[in-house]
Amino acid sequence: MDDLETEFNLKVVLVSFKQCLTEEGEILLDHYITSWKGLVRFLNSLGTIFSFISKDVVSKLQIMEHLRSSPQCDHYTSLQSMVAYEVGNNLVDIDRRSRNPKSGCRTVLRLHRALHWLQLFLESLRTSPEDARTSTLCSDAYNASLATYHSWIVRQAVTVAFCALPTRKVFLETMNVGSSDQAVEMLGEALPFIEHVYDISQKLYAEHSLLDLP
Numbered sequence: 001m002d003d004l005e006t007e008f009n010l011k012v013v014l015v016s017f018k019q020c021l022t023e024e025g026e027i028l029l030d031h032y033i034t035s036w037k038g039l040v041r042f043l044n045s046l047g048t049i050f051s052f053i054s055k056d057v058v059s060k061l062q063i064m065e066h067l068r069s070s071p072q073c074d075h076y077t078s079l080q081s082m083v084a085y086e087v088g089n090n091l092v093d094i095d096r097r098s099r100n101p102k103s104g105c106r107t108v109l110r111l112h113r114a115l116h117w118l119q120l121f122l123e124s125l126r127t128s129p130e131d132a133r134t135s136t137l138c139s140d141a142y143n144a145s146l147a148t149y150h151s152w153i154v155r156q157a158v159t160v161a162f163c164a165l166p167t168r169k170v171f172l173e174t175m176n177v178g179s180s181d182q183a184v185e186m187l188g189e190a191l192p193f194i195e196h197v198y199d200i201s202q203k204l205y206a207e208h209s210l211l212d213l214p
Ligand SMILES: CCCCCCCC/C=C\CCCCCCCC(=O)N[C@@H](COP(=O)(O)O)[C@H](O)/C=C/CCCCCCCCCCCCC
Pocket: 010, 039, 040, 042, 043, 046, 050, 052, 053, 056, 057, 110, 111, 113, 114, 117, 118, 138, 142, 146, 149, 150, 154, 158, 171, 172, 174, 175, 214
């Protein structure tokens, strides 16, 4: 394993969400995209059965990277500037997908909802007993967050994939931060960064009535 590999662990990824936030509470999109790329790397390490999920995340990250390198890139520096620009210029499809099927607002909304799943899942992993089933933890978190927004077929595929999840102990070790106890401790320290990013995004989207974008 090279140095980059040994340094790569879930703590680095979770703490990177801290870098998304400026002191003024702005969410910087470049860091947001980088944090998600780190999560995708973990997802890929869990096996090819999850590749339909990582492909979907990657396609959304590509949309955001495209916007960040477009002539309008300055408007896509932060989540707040993106919302102001797209809403102010009617670049968001509100009722049904039509003229702007790949707006930044609807794309980040999908990732934002997934962040809620991650928050719930990692918190339950942190607080559950040693013999807890990860598939149950994962599907409880999914049903309490993302499932509402997914079609029947996606929910079935996801349910099958959950069965391939490793045990809680292996999961915690996969995080690459030491023993299971150290991984649990790390989650306690790092999860608040994700929660902060989630809460600010949720408030912003609610203020602009963007939480149900098609
Ligand atoms: C040691 C490991 C620690 C945990 C690391 C977890 C890494 C998690 C990485 C990614 C999480 C999943 C992100 C899912 C994004 C889903 C976005 C979405 O909702 N897409 C749907 C809607 O998009 P549009 O069609 O409207 O454009 C899309 O239809 C869905 C497609 C694929 C299925 C997505 C299933 C999400 C399941 C979430 C649980 C993931 C389980 C991962 C196992 C740890």
